Amino acid sequence: MLRLFHIVLLILLVPLGAAAQDNEAAPQSDREVVLWNVDGDNQRTIEVFRTSVGEALAGEAGRHILTDAALKTYVRENTGPLPGCLLGVESCPSPQALGFDALQLSFAVHVTLKTSAGQVSAKYALIDAQGAVTRESSIDAPNARDAAFNVVRDIFDATGAARFETTPAGAKIVIDGRESGTTPSLSRLPVGRHEFTLTLSGFAPFTGQVEVKKGLTDKIQHTFEELPGTLVVTDAPAGALVLVNGEQKGRVGEPIALAPGTYAIEVRADGYDTLRDAATIGSGEELRRSLPLAKSQGLFSGISSEAITVNNYVFRMGFEHGIQTATYQDARTGADVPYELRSFTDGNGGFPAVGALERTVHTNGFRLDFAYQFQNIGIVLLSMSYLLGQPDELVATTTPLGTDEPGKLVGIQRLQMRPFQLSYREFYNNFVPFAEAGMGMDFTWLDIESPRFDPQRLSQSEGFVGLGIGLQYFITPKFFAMARYSLQTYFDTGLGNDHLLLIGLGAGFPNVFGFDAEPPEKL
Numbered sequence: 001m002l003r004l005f006h007i008v009l010l011i012l013l014v015p016l017g018a019a020a021q022d023n024e025a026a027p028q029s030d031r032e033v034v035l036w037n038v039d040g041d042n043q044r045t046i047e048v049f050r051t052s053v054g055e056a057l058a059g060e061a062g063r064h065i066l067t068d069a070a071l072k073t074y075v076r077e078n079t080g081p082l083p084g085c086l087l088g089v090e091s092c093p094s095p096q097a098l099g100f101d102a103l104q105l106s107f108a109v110h111v112t113l114k115t116s117a118g119q120v121s122a123k124y125a126l127i128d129a130q131g132a133v134t135r136e137s138s139i140d141a142p143n144a145r146d147a148a149f150n151v152v153r154d155i156f157d158a159t160g161a162a163r164f165e166t167t168p169a170g171a172k173i174v175i176d177g178r179e180s181g182t183t184p185s186l187s188r189l190p191v192g193r194h195e196f197t198l199t200l201s202g203f204a205p206f207t208g209q210v211e212v213k214k215g216l217t218d219k220i221q222h223t224f225e226e227l228p229g230t231l232v233v234t235d236a237p238a239g240a241l242v243l244v245n246g247e248q249k250g251r252v253g254e255p256i257a258l259a260p261g262t263y264a265i266e267v268r269a270d271g272y273d274t275l276r277d278a279a280t281i282g283s284g285e286e287l288r289r290s291l292p293l294a295k296s297q298g299l300f301s302g303i304s305s306e307a308i309t310v311n312n313y314v315f316r317m318g319f320e321h322g323i324q325t326a327t328y329q330d331a332r333t334g335a336d337v338p339y340e341l342r343s344f345t346d347g348n349g350g351f352p353a354v355g356a357l358e359r360t361v362h363t364n365g366f367r368l369d370f371a372y373q374f375q376n377i378g379i380v381l382l383s384m385s386y387l388l389g390q391p392d393e394l395v396a397t398t399t400p401l402g403t404d405e406p407g408k409l410v411g412i413q414r415l416q417m418r419p420f421q422l423s424y425r426e427f428y429n430n431f432v433p434f435a436e437a438g439m440g441m442d443f444t445w446l447d448i449e450s451p452r453f454d455p456q457r458l459s460q461s462e463g464f465v466g467l468g469i470g471l472q473y474f475i476t477p478k479f480f481a482m483a484r485y486s487l488q489t490y491f492d493t494g495l496g497n498d499h500l501l502l503i504g505l506g507a508g509f510p511n512v513f514g515f516d517a518e519p520p521e522k523l
Helices: 002-013 016-021 043-056 068-078 095-103 144-156 305-309
Strands: 033-040 063-065 107-116 119-127 133-141 159-167 172-175 178-182 185-190 192-199 206-212 217-223 229-234 241-244 247-251 256-258 261-268 275-281 286-290 313-326 340-344 359-373 377-389 393-398 404-425 431-449 456-474 479-490 497-509
Touching (some): 043 144, 063 068, 119 144, 133 144, 185 192, 229 261, 229 275, 247 256, 275 305, 313 377, 359 497, 404 456
Parallel strands (some): 033 107, 229 286
Antiparallel strands (some): 172 178, 261 275, 359 377, 377 404, 479 497
16 A cells, blocks of 8 residues: 555655645546556566556556556646645545545556566555445466566456458458457457467468457458469370470479469370360469370360360461452542542453443452450451552543543552451361451542553542451461461442452461450450
């Protein structure tokens, strides 16, 4: 009880001057005020205990006096006039009651610390306003900090909160061996240190500690690290090599550790066709892939459709030959009164009075396609052909004067644009037949020479509907050769029908410019 006598002496000595000058009572506080008296056999342990009590009660609304300096400050701030009993006006209660009443203490906590064999024993007693001990208990802990948190929890039944957040979300939370929901989650916990574990399928578990303080919320944020997966290739000839993204990683039957993702796989063995495939490895997953090799059979190599379809972005370029049967009627210059192609002429220079004769004209050039392919369906985002020809055909040309004059068609240039063609393909090992259909626009320029007028360039543009069929032969999952036949029918009958033959090369890539579109099932 010695501490309470100190309180009384402070009440009597500190405010004497103030009491003589100001008899107004100090303002009353509605906060709980608790006096802590801590002693023990080790000064360092006492200091750590006091500091830890303050941390454990950091969110507490009341006031906790933990040191002599804090007590003196509190006395100066809160002591009012001298009690009436000291002036002979009324009878005095016990010194303890006098001290509690003067400082408006709720109760006092007396703690005795003992350190032995690395353990800290904290024996505490609660003292009420009458100086009576209302509760006594003893707590053992591995250190002074844990002892402080345990005493606070034992006395105040103090709780705080811990908010668990993870990336990805949905991790299971286990606190002190008990499940406590999934992230994100806010858990109410007793004051003190708690062990927790966060687990999410396919990711490395995370274990840690959280020290809960009364009235406060601690936030635990964790980003999971994906576990590597394992690929095991089976059913290939013994000793066959396994390559992942072009790099040798092991042999058939051996586990190959890979980070989660999609990989191009090759299996090679002497006397067998190389088998190319694709595999998607999940976090922590063991993927066993059966890849039996076939005996070498020449052109029909063992490239699977999965290995080809990983490469969604497809570029194609080739030489194209056009065979067009047309009249080119209505081709004209851009002047207000234009030159206009009247008709092709016969061997005698004649042409029909109504309509026009047609000719078959050959042009040569190149074609470039850019497409995005799913498993079977695809979209040709842009297709362009540029063709040139030198037909040397006799024509009749209507001049601005309205007369039909002889001339000669000596040059043709054609530019064709085909946006958004639809395509479909099937797989027969590394032979892939395909079909395409869509609409496009043709721009044609005709060079006309004549002894009757200066050389003229006539132009004609028209839309068309096109259908093409072809065959791709995949040399590797990325690179292929192809042949294609296309038929184009124009809305203007003057341009007739167009037959296009192409041979070329192509390549596929899983993404371009770092962009990888979602497959249809994820859209």
